[in-house]
Amino acid sequence: MSFIPITSVVIGPEEEAAVLEVLRSGKLAQGPVVAELERSFAELCGVPHAVAVSNGTVALVAALEALGLGPGDEVITTPFSFAATLNAILESGATVRFADIRDDFTIDPESVRALVNERTKAIMPVHLYGLPADMPALTAIAEAAGVRIVEDAAQAHGARIGDRAVGSFGVGCFSLYATKNLQCGEGGLITTADDAVADRLRLLRNQGMRVRYQYEVPGHNWRLTDLQAAIAVPQVGRLAATTARRAANAERLTAGLAGLPGLATPTVPEGRGHVWHQYTVRIGADAPLTRDDLGKRLEQAEIGYGLYYPRLMHHYDCYVGHPRIAADATPRAESAATQVLSLPVHQHLSEGEVDRIVAAVRGPSMPDLAIIGAGIMGANHGRVARTVPDLTVTTVCDPDIDRAAALAKSIGAGYTSSVDDAIAAADAVVLATPSETHGELGERILRSGRDLLIEKPIATSVADARRLIDVAEQQDRILMVGHVERFNPVVTELLQLVDDPISLEIARVGPYPNRALADVVLDLMIHDVDLARAVTGAEIVEHRSMTRVVRSDEQDLACALLMFDNGVVANVTASRISQNKVRRITLTQRANCVVADLLRQQVEVHRIEHSEYLSEGGVRYRQSGLVEIPFLSQHGEPLMHELRHFADCVVNRRQPAVSGADGLAALEVCLGIRDSALAG
Structure with missing residues (x-):
């Protein structure tokens, strides 16, 4: 597969023959070939004069000097251009004023109008990317204010507005740099209908001489050579094509x-x-x-x-x-x-x-998804998948065919009670069945050659989880675990703020009566064990825990103290019996404290700037500090970001942010928390 460059410089036989003719003539500097380039380009632009100079930046500098701009004058232009636009104005001694742009990237006439004042001497629109600026509107503003127009047409050879070419509305400045639509390696052209401006330009480019050694003004060597012009002349005739x-x-x-x-x-x-x-x-x-x-x-x-x-x-x-x-x-x-x-x-x-x-x-086509399991989480995946562009759920599978049909109807998918039929109908599978089925169903999906997003926990036993990881590796399949909080915009921002963590507190409590069929550790706390690993960037080496059964056959409340191999300590609480819903992460670091509120979707960074004791015994003290609330870099439902990430991993064959190994690590810790609490 050959490389496709952003631009391609091709010198054809016409250019080669023209350059060779100049070389053989022995006349290499500015001469008849430059004159022919000027004539043909002036005709193209519909103006009486085109003056060739050594490059496009010089064209801008020369135009401003020919118009007499200098210190105290202002030039209005766009800030969205190549630096030559700015450098030329600065070289003239004038002051630069910036007008905003329109959606088409050209300068906005209304923004220009607001900047015009008694110091304004020129407006310099840029015909960016080859698109002319709104010259009728800009010309009207310039005429009303009595100021000149200098067109930066470096990228716009032959561009037109109605029946007029760019470069004919004011003093036009073109570049002949090697990558331009019309080029000669390095060179420039200035177009004008003003005889006096054209005459002064010719003087300035030739050291101020009209006749050899008769200096009329201080000038410059801004000449173009016949060698360069010979490359450009044949291209003028081909420019329309x-x-x-x-x-x-x-x-x-x-x-x-x-x-x-x-x-x-x-x-x-x-x-x-x-x-x-x-x-x-x-x-x-x-x-x-x-x-x-x-x-x-x-x-x-x-x-x-x-x-x-x-x-x-x-x-x-x-x-x-x-x-x-x-x-x-x-x-x-x-x-x-x-x-x-x-x-x-x-x-x-x-x-x-x-x-x-x-x-x-x-990019590659987005994968077709099958959702296996039409319960609460399966329904959530189906609902959110519809919001991910180009992602299609082809099939919903559930042993309860009526439940599968209801979900399928709501998202415009097919449905079946056959797992094998669902697998066959898709490129990738979301497995949202009860966790005790994850081991057996996950293995079937992976061995069928399908990528898999498996709802947390990855499995209910370490052996099943390890087997899924091994099968995914053998089959070269994506295995991602649905620890969805990793994709919460607040968590994304928090992870950017981790610097030197000391301790971590995570609370996930609230009234969760509909989740009482699973124990709170594998249902809720596992999210936060995974988050703690992600935030600390370390592995858990020791933990202490306690759980309590309040109103179900499973644990309803769990508290765990986690010790990491980098010395960080985390205190994690999960409860489904609280009347107050809280989902908060507090990260204490040496320089600050970061509080991430997952419900309010807000991150706060607290920094203590000063503290003092107010009494000798140290009983009373006062602290002052700063609280920063950074903007979130992304928004939207975490499940949407999770599904989009999974689809991207499938398409681009990337390892997911929450891999099977991550799911296994969280599972091992949570099983240890649950079992040690029960034993204690």
């Missing part, structure tokens, strides 16, 4: 990626012509995978991608606090920088390669 090919690839990508949850494909506003320098998607907060996850998936598929741009220009350390950068609020641009990812769209892609890109982004 290049753009059409890129547009066809973009259309195929958009069609293939339609309907993916949380992924927004690029749109083209009416009246604007996109030239598809980049095809940039947006990965929203509701996507089933992060931008980093998508990048890793593309890397595994041997497909290049780009992040254009991962941060706003002025958020880099070298710009922070700069006296001529106004850090205007641009929330939409800040959001875009965390979400954008560009896919290959260049003209050298085959249809098969475009389809390969689509397949990689979409």
Whole structure:
């Protein structure tokens, strides 16, 4: 499988012949070939003048100097661009003001309008990714304010708004860098309809000379060579075909990626012509995978991608606090920088390669699930599975066929009383039957070649649990245990805050009358034993416990003291007879105390800043501190995150966060807690 790059630079026979002709002429510097490039590009843009310069950044710098901008002036632009946009303004001596962007990533005219003042001398829209900004609106603002427009069209060769090309609304600045739609390795072009601006640009690029050794203004060496122009000239004639090919690839990508949850494909506003320098998607907060996850998936598929741009220009350390950068609020641009990812769209892609890109982004198909067990937990899995995009429950299985039928009807699945039929109808299985059946049914499922999410506990005996782990390894199957609290958003946040734990307190109490058929240790406390292992990152080496039977044949109340091999101590309480429902984790560390409330979905970080005794005997004292409440990085029902994680493990053949070994470890401890309490 060959690598698909984000861009591809191909030098064809026309370019080779043109370069060879220049080499043989002996005239390599700026000359007739540069003049031909300027003529043909000016014609393309519908303006009388195109001035070739050494690169795209110089094009911006030269345009600002030709317009006379300097200290005290302000230029309004977008913060969501390549740093050349910002650097050029700073080089002119002007101050940079940032307007926010629209959803199409181009500068928002209304945000520009709000920034215009008596110091504003220019507006610099960026035709990002090859999509023109809203030039009619921006032109109206500029004309009303009496300011100039400098178009950063580095990525937008040939882009149009109605019947006008970009670069014709103001002073247009184009890059001819090697990866651009029109390129010569390094180079730039400036377009204008203003004769005086064009004349000054030609003076500035040639050391201020119109005639050799007659200096009219202090100038620069900004010239382009005929060697470089020879590469670009043939491409001007092919630019329409290049753009059409890129547009066809973009259309195929958009069609293939339609309907993916949380992924927004690029749109083209009416009246604007996109030239598809980049095809940039947006990965929203509701996507089933992060931008980093998508990048890793593309890397595994041997497909290049780009992040254009991962941060706003002025958020880099070298710009922070700069006296001529106004850090205007641009929330939409800040959001875009965390979400954008560009896919290959260049003209050298085959249809098969475009389809390969689509397949990689979409990822392997989600597994079809069978749910075995239509009781309370089976019904919960069925209900929540419907909320996971592309995850389908094909079959519900239960020995009570009426119960299976009722659940199946509610989620649009088939039903059966045959375990073997259910296994055959799915790629993966959720086993939500009574725990005493887990050993036998789990083994049947794994030996049938199906991946398995088994409700906790993994089994009722250590021997059964070990056998399930062995069979999963032999069959190369995913075995995940349903310790669902691992996927609680509050627990996810808590795990990020673990630093130097000393002790842990976990309480899971409440009125659970419908759960009295199982003992409280294997039913409730096992969740928290698993959480304690996850939070401490250590193994339990010793435990003390007591249980009590209150109103059932099984234990209703259990308390356990757990000692870990890293010295951490945990106190765990589980009760189903309390009239007050509590689900809380308190983590004491050397630097702070973290309280995670699983009911309120809130995490608090407590830090003592000061303490003092108020009396000589030390009876009374006062403490003061800070309480931080961090935002949760994810939201939603824990079971949804668990099912999504299981599906991802099945699709990508990853080890689950709660493996069979984790389930076994929690089971061994809980059986020890229960048995020692009964013996004591």
